[in-house]
Amino acid sequence: MSLLKEIAPSVQQVAEAIAIAVGVEVEIVDNQLTIVGGTSVYAQRIGEKEEAGEIDGNYLYARVLRTGMTMNIADAQSDQNYGTSVDAFGSYELAEICTPIKVSDQIIGIIGLVALNEKQRAILLDKNRSMVSFVEKMADLLGAKAMQKKALNHVELSMSEMATVLETTHEGIFAIDSRGYIRHCNSMAEELFKTTKNDIVGSHISKFMRGTPALEVLRSGTGYTENEEVYNSERGSYHFIVTAKPYFSERDVAGVVISFRDIEEAQKLVYNINTRALKYTFDDIMGESEAIRRAKNQALLTARGNSTVLITGESGTGKEMFAKAIHYSSSRAKGPFVTVNCGAIPENLLESELFGYEKGAFTGANEKGKFGKFELANGGTIFLDEIGDMPLHLQVKLLHVLQNMRFERVGGNKVIIVDVRVVAATNKDLETMIKDGTFREDLYYRLSVIPLTIPPLRGRRTDIKPLMYHFLNKYNTFMNKKIIGFTEEVEYIYEAYDWPGNVRELENAIEYGTNMAFGDKIGIDAIPSRLLKNDANTIHIEESDLPLSEQVKFYEKEIITRKLKKYSGSSNAKDLVAKDLGLSRATLYRKLSELDIN
Numbered sequence: 314m315s316l317l318k319e320i321a322p323s324v325q326q327v328a329e330a331i332a333i334a335v336g337v338e339v340e341i342v343d344n345q346l347t348i349v350g351g352t353s354v355y356a357q358r359i360g361e362k363e364e365a366g367e368i369d370g371n372y373l374y375a376r377v378l379r380t381g382m383t384m385n386i387a388d389a390q391s392d393q394n395y396g397t398s399v400d401a402f403g404s405y406e407l408a409e410i411c412t413p414i415k416v417s418d419q420i421i422g423i424i425g426l427v428a429l430n431e432k433q434r435a436i437l438l439d440k441n442r443s444m445v446s447f448v449e450k451m452a453d454l455l456g457a458k459a460m461q462k463k464a465l466n467h468v469e470l471s472m473s474e475m476a477t478v479l480e481t482t483h484e485g486i487f488a489i490d491s492r493g494y495i496r497h498c499n500s501m502a503e504e505l506f507k508t509t510k511n512d513i514v515g516s517h518i519s520k521f522m523r524g525t526p527a528l529e530v531l532r533s534g535t536g537y538t539e540n541e542e543v544y545n546s547e548r549g550s551y552h553f554i555v556t557a558k559p560y561f562s563e564r565d566v567a568g569v570v571i572s573f574r575d576i577e578e579a580q581k582l583v584y585n586i587n588t589r590a591l592k593y594t595f596d597d598i599m600g601e602s603e604a605i606r607r608a609k610n611q612a613l614l615t616a617r618g619n620s621t622v623l624i625t626g627e628s629g630t631g632k633e634m635f636a637k638a639i640h641y642s643s644s645r646a647k648g649p650f651v652t653v654n655c656g657a658i659p660e661n662l663l664e665s666e667l668f669g670y671e672k673g674a675f676t677g678a679n680e681k682g683k684f685g686k687f688e689l690a691n692g693g694t695i696f697l698d699e700i701g702d703m704p705l706h707l708q709v710k711l712l713h714v715l716q717n718m719r720f721e722r723v724g725g726n727k728v729i730i731v732d733v734r735v736v737a738a739t740n741k742d743l744e745t746m747i748k749d750g751t752f753r754e755d756l757y758y759r760l761s762v763i764p765l766t767i768p769p770l771r772g773r774r775t776d777i778k779p780l781m782y783h784f785l786n787k788y789n790t791f792m793n794k795k796i797i798g799f800t801e802e803v804e805y806i807y808e809a810y811d812w813p814g815n816v817r818e819l820e821n822a823i824e825y826g827t828n829m830a831f832g833d834k835i836g837i838d839a840i841p842s843r844l845l846k847n848d849a850n851t852i853h854i855e856e857s858d859l860p861l862s863e864q865v866k867f868y869e870k871e872i873i874t875r876k877l878k879k880y881s882g883s884s885n886a887k888d889l890v891a892k893d894l895g896l897s898r899a900t901l902y903r904k905l906s907e908l909d910i911n
Contacts, residue, residue: 317341317414318349343422371394412424485501489571491567525571536558595642615763624738627740629817633696636652687733699738712753788827845871845875873904887902
């Protein structure tokens with residue numbers, strides 16, 4: 314829209330005022346030759362085009378737009394470049410003075426004083442009245458008015474942009490003046506303090522943040538960043554992360570802008586950012602055994618499509634890592650990856666967690682409603698972990714969603730359509746659950762379009778040692794330690810152990826050893842005690858290829874270590890161990906040295 318159109322009421326008022334004061338007709342057009350204001354016949358033509366809108370033409374208004382000069386036409390009837398001198402109403406234009414309306418160096422329109430009869434023509438040509446100077450001053454007046462409107466538009470746009478910024482931030486905002494009174498706040502501040510802007514604006518900051526360090530910022534002019542602050546009042550207890558920055562009027566502190574976020578939300582944000590940063594690929598899945606390479610190759614092929622995947626495997630085998638690797642190796646990699654643990658969410662909340670709910674759907678529901686995980690995963694992948702724990706009544710709805718990719722929120726009737734790839738996982742035997750009537754057969758076949766089985770760690774023992782050193786490097790960095798490896802006995806124990814908790818249990822064992830090791834290697838005294846139990850279901854030393862003498866040393870070390878731990882609280886522990894084992898004190902000391910027992 315042209316600037317003159319934005320001040321059209323003022324344009325028309327100026328046109329009418331000039332006509333009354335001078336006694337001639339007035340026509341005002343914008344820089345596209347659209348009539349914006351006028352008197353007499355021109356008032357009836359507002360919105361129409363002058364000179365057919367040809368701004369590149371050679372008629373009067375087009376020339377004024379190009380040259381930026383005032384033009385005086387004394388005899389319009391005989392001027393071939395004047396333009397149409399008679400209109401549809403039969404009014405003849407006899408003479409005209411027109412001048413450009415400028416804002417800075419930009420021409421935004423034209424104001425013309427027009428004579429439609431000889432009396433008006435005489436007024437225009439009266440040199441004593443200086444009509445040219447008059448029309449130029451009127452043009453300056455309209456230019457100033459347009460400039461004012463332009464500046465106001467800029468201020469309004471800036472204020473709108475600032476308001477949008479304040480309202481879209483996830484932090485509460487207070488702007489206080491030099492006396493500590495709140496002048497502005499945003500909607501998040503209302504939400505955090507569970508009140509209204511009317512209650513906040515005009516109140517002293519102490520009403521909401523009693524004893525706030527922001528008052529010291531008013532005095533010192535020095536702000537602070539991300540300060541942890543707790544406020545208690547009759548309204549409740551508030552635990553915030555607060556930033557306060559002063560703003561100035563010349564050199565004086567005019568006020569302070571305070572931004573604050575609930576500490577729990579801040580912690581969640583950090584967690585979510587860290588979680589999103591973990592973009593697993595198949596290269597991140599450790600192991601070179603045939604079993605794990607076969608699983609990785611199958612998963613990589615799976616990543617190329619959009620079919621539903623069912624990942625099965627024991628707890629701790631890395632099902633979620635495979636799900637993430639499938640997602641980040643697929644065409645959906647730029648979309649969200651959303652995880653839902655169906656076994657960790659109470660049954661009565663799982664439906665609203667998956668599909669969301671409308672406001673007022675149930676007692677305690679958020680008054681604004683809530684997006685479900687399927688909506689959040691739109692365009693990406695949703696990972697349904699522990700799918701075997703999903704209740705039967707939700708299995709029916711999930712089957713419907715998988716077939717149609719549409720659903721309704723809890724308490725709503727609006728159909729929501731999504732584009733989501735589903736990857737499910739379980740450590741349960743779903744086929745047995747189908748026979749028991751606890752899992753729907755039709756859902757099972759819909760989920761297992763592409764079945765993927767992750768081998769247990771005991772099924773890929775050659776991967777154990779590389780994983781040990783991988784996790785050792787991880788926890789060395791995390792704990793700032795410099796452990797270089799494991800003793801030979803520990804490596805053997807770890808490779809022989811069945812690892813019922815799989816990779817997760819192995820990682821926990823390495824973390825334990827990194828904490829407990831005293832030297833530069835993790836020895837037998839720095840491994841979880843459960844790994845030392847002589848149980849056929851754990852350590853299979855009888856299957857070892859070690860020489861008999863080495864196996865004997867292993868058992869001797871294990872037995873002596875257990876005895877030392879048994880009597881660790883006694884001042885004469887070694888004497889008691891020697892007595893229990895039927896050894897002399899000298900023999901025990903020799904074995905301690907030979908077996909490298911601390």
